Amino acid sequence: MKSYNVIIIGSGFGGQCAAINLLKQGITDFIILERREFMGGTWCQNTYPGAAVDVQSALYSISHEPYDWSQMFAEQKELNQYTNYVIEKYKLRDKTLTNANVNRIEWDAASQRWQIELDGKEPLDAQFVINASGPLSTPVIPNFKGRDSFQGKSFHTNNWDHDYDLRGKKVAIIGSGASAAQVIPAIAPDCEHLHVFQRTPHWVMPRADRVFKPWQRALLRNKAIYKALRTFIYWSLESRVVGFKYSKTMLKLVAQREAEKHIKHQIKDEELRRKVTPDYTIGCKRIILSNTLYPAFCRDNVTLHSKEQGIEEITATGIKTQDGETLDLDLIIYSTGYDATDGVISYPVIGRGGKELGDVWSEFPRAYLGTTVPNFPNLFVVTGPNTGIGHTSAIFVIEAQMNYILSAIKAVRNGSAKTIEVTPEAEDSYTTHIHKEMNKTVWQSGGCNSWYKSKSGHVIAMFPGFSFTYLRWTKNFRSADHTIN
Numbered sequence: 001m002k003s004y005n006v007i008i009i010g011s012g013f014g015g016q017c018a019a020i021n022l023l024k025q026g027i028t029d030f031i032i033l034e035r036r037e038f039m040g041g042t043w044c045q046n047t048y049p050g051a052a053v054d055v056q057s058a059l060y061s062i063s064h065e066p067y068d069w070s071q072m073f074a075e076q077k078e079l080n081q082y083t084n085y086v087i088e089k090y091k092l093r094d095k096t097l098t099n100a101n102v103n104r105i106e107w108d109a110a111s112q113r114w115q116i117e118l119d120g121k122e123p124l125d126a127q128f129v130i131n132a133s134g135p136l137s138t139p140v141i142p143n144f145k146g147r148d149s150f151q152g153k154s155f156h157t158n159n160w161d162h163d164y165d166l167r168g169k170k171v172a173i174i175g176s177g178a179s180a181a182q183v184i185p186a187i188a189p190d191c192e193h194l195h196v197f198q199r200t201p202h203w204v205m206p207r208a209d210r211v212f213k214p215w216q217r218a219l220l221r222n223k224a225i226y227k228a229l230r231t232f233i234y235w236s237l238e239s240r241v242v243g244f245k246y247s248k249t250m251l252k253l254v255a256q257r258e259a260e261k262h263i264k265h266q267i268k269d270e271e272l273r274r275k276v277t278p279d280y281t282i283g284c285k286r287i288i289l290s291n292t293l294y295p296a297f298c299r300d301n302v303t304l305h306s307k308e309q310g311i312e313e314i315t316a317t318g319i320k321t322q323d324g325e326t327l328d329l330d331l332i333i334y335s336t337g338y339d340a341t342d343g344v345i346s347y348p349v350i351g352r353g354g355k356e357l358g359d360v361w362s363e364f365p366r367a368y369l370g371t372t373v374p375n376f377p378n379l380f381v382v383t384g385p386n387t388g389i390g391h392t393s394a395i396f397v398i399e400a401q402m403n404y405i406l407s408a409i410k411a412v413r414n415g416s417a418k419t420i421e422v423t424p425e426a427e428d429s430y431t432t433h434i435h436k437e438m439n440k441t442v443w444q445s446g447g448c449n450s451w452y453k454s455k456s457g458h459v460i461a462m463f464p465g466f467s468f469t470y471l472r473w474t475k476n477f478r479s480a481d482h483t484i485n
Contacts, residue, residue, distance in 0.1 A: 006030035006409070007116055007126040009102055011092070012041015013083070014132030014382035014398050017062065019092055021402045025410070030126075032092065033118070035101040039087055041134060043079035048160040048179065050186030051076035054207075054289050058226060059233045059393045062086060066226045071211045073289075097121075105129060106350035107377065112418045114378065127418070128409055131345055132382040135461065138339045138346045145313040152318070154332040157183060166331055168192050172319055174311070175335030177202060178286055183335060184302075185292035194302045195319070195327055197311060200448070201275065203259045203282040207289040240391040241466050244283050245441045256282040266294035275306045284446025286390065337451055344384060344460075351376035352421075364458040366431045368422040368481065369404050369474060377421040378412070380405045386434050387470070388452070388461040390443070397463070400471040407477035417484045426481035437464040 006022060008015045011034040022030050038044055043053075053060050057069040057078075067082050074082070087093060101119040108115050108125070116124045139158040141147070155161050157179045167190045173180055176198035188194050212220065220226050243251040259282055267273050276297065278285070297304050305321060312320045318329035339346070344365050349357035352375040360373065367373050370387035371380050382401055389397050412420050435458060438444050443452050443459045452461040463470055 001115070002122065002124050003113070004029055004031050004124065004126045006128045006130060007114070007124060008032045008130045008132055010034065010041065010132035010134055010382075011039040011087075011096055012043075012132065012134050013062070013395055014134060015041070015130075016083075016086055016090075016092060017395075017398050017402055018130045018132055018382065018405065019095060020062075020086075020090055021406050023090065025406060027409075030095065031124070032096040033100040033102060033116070033124075034096055034098045035133075037099050039093065039096055039098065040080065040083040043076055043083050046158060046160075046179070047076060047080075047162070048157045048183050048186075050182035050184075051179075052182060053079060054178065055237075055393045056233045058220070058230045059237070060395060061393075062395060063230075063399055065089070066220075066223060066230075068217060068221060069212065070217070071209060073207065073209045102347045104348040104350065107352055107379075109352065112377075127412075128378045128380070130380045130382060130405060131384075133346065135338065135344060135383050135388065139334075139337070140339050141334045141336055144311055147314050149316050150314050150318070150329075150332060151316045152330050152332065154334065156334045156336070158338075164331065166190055169330040170318075170328060171195070171331045171333065172197060172327065172329050173333040173335055175199075175337065177335065177337060178288055179337075180335035181288045181290050181293045183333065185290070185296040188296045188299055188302050191301060194299075195305060195329070196297070196302065197305045197319075198275070199307050199310065200285070201278045202285055202288045203256065203278055204262060204276075204288045204290050204293055205255070205259055206262055207291050209291075234392065234396070237392040238466060238468065244391065244443070245437075245464060248281055248442060248446075251282055251442060255287075259287075263294065267298060269298070272297060272304065275304055278448070280448035281442050281446035283390070283442040284448035285450040285452075345381065349376065349379070351379070364454040364456040365460050366427065368427040368430045369401070369470075370463070371401055371404055372408070372422040372427075374422055374424040374427050377419040380408070385460050386438075386463050388463060389467055390452075390462055392467050396467055397470060400467070400474045402474075403471075404474040404477060408482070411477070411479065411482070411484055415484070420482050420484045422482055426478075434464060435459075438462075440464070 008018050011032050015032050019032060052073055052075040056072050057074040061067055065086055103117045103119050105114050105116045113125045113127055114129045139156045141156060153164055169191060170193050171191045172195040174197045184196060263273055296302055310322050312322045318327045320326050355375045365385040367381055367384045370384040382398060387397050408420050438459050441464050443462050452459050454460045
């Protein structure tokens with residue numbers, strides 16, 4: 001069994017940030033495990049047409065790794081390039097094992113180390129494990145009646161088949177969230193007909209994108225100017241928390257009113273307007289940024305099916321709708337999301353005393369600073385419960401988590417200890433506070449059901465406050481909240 005000081009699971013931005021921070025601390029005895037045959041995570045995996053980030057590129061990047069972005073909101077190809085630029089700069093390929101799918105990890109009390117079981121490979125062990133597999137890495141396809149009977153082509157947006165030519169084809173896309181909103185305008189002109197199945201409409205805001213001119217890109221290559229733009233974007237986005245948490249009136253009078261104007265400006269048909277207008281407060285579900293979605297819905301070759309016209313069953317030749325219509329299809333695209341709450345970690349984790357993380361999280365996932373759990377020593381979860389951020393860059397939060405993770409590892413390495421784990425009292429106090437604060441937010445009380453919530457009804461995906469608050473907490477390492485042995 002090969003041993004490491006640290007094993008990082010996942011090679012997306014979470015895994016990259018973890019590796020870079022370990023290197024900066026002089027810790028080189030680590031390996032990154034990547035279940036796919038390539039590194040990079042979300043922006044290397046999600047190659048569906050129209051894929052792009054919905055946070056401005058200057059902020060959606062590692063703070064100390066600026067980049068020569070070509071536009072305000074980077075598209076997937078450029079994000080892929082940036083991801084690989086970071087990987088190459090820090091020589092992370094040399095520290096990565098690909099095609100390494102983790103079957104389970106288990107704490108060994110005798111050795112005080114984690115044992116990692118891999119699919120088809122020799123097991124490994126490590127003193128510390130950093131899970132950076134990401135909340136949007138396990139795609140979900142609902143078990144529609146007759147789903148497996150369809151004789152045409154089908155795939156999830158997460159696994160787009162670029163070899164399939166959809167030109168002139170009859171296509172259905174199931175889902176109308178963030179990924180679907182990018183796919184629909186990108187493929188609608190090529191389809192003979194595109195059927196969009198929408199369970200619940202999303203609020204859509206205009207996308208203030210721009211392609212940078214050569215002189216603007218030249219300016220942004222200046223680190224001071226780049227940092228100034230990043231800072232301006234950060235604080236302009238951070239102000240949204242006031243509406244999400246403290247003033248639903250402001251949300252409705254400012255953001256929701258703008259979204260309503262966006263509908264009226266881009267859609268003339270009253271029935272279509274009705275279909276796309278949500279009945280909940282803006283922000284309760286993820287807000288979509290798009291200038292092209294509503295015009296795509298208005299195309300003659302696109303039909304938007306509302307919940308009342310939803311899927312009765314999938315047949316060998318297509319879809320039968322709840323209002324009795326039979327649709328013949330060549331392709332079904334599932335844009336049905338990810339197991340982002342109850343499936344935070346997709347493999348079994350067995351901790352101290354044989355406790356299984358899945359059992360501990362049976363009511364709902366919970367963790368101190370969204371990162372550590374009692375009875376699971378030396379285990380850190382990147383983008384864990386209640387670390388999602390709906391108003392700013394997820395990479396900001398990932399980098400904040402690194403403060404805590406590195407402080408915890410340092411607390412062990414600086415003494416004669418072998419393990420660190422958060423106390424049950426500290427985790428319970430933290431989680432209680434988080435969900436008390438969550439009750440004040442639009443995500444809990446905005447009148448919708450969303451993927452932000454676990455099956456228990458707790459909002460698990462989001463952090464209920466300002467991101468700078470979370471940053472401050474992660475910087476203030478509290479030894480008293482931990483048991484260090």
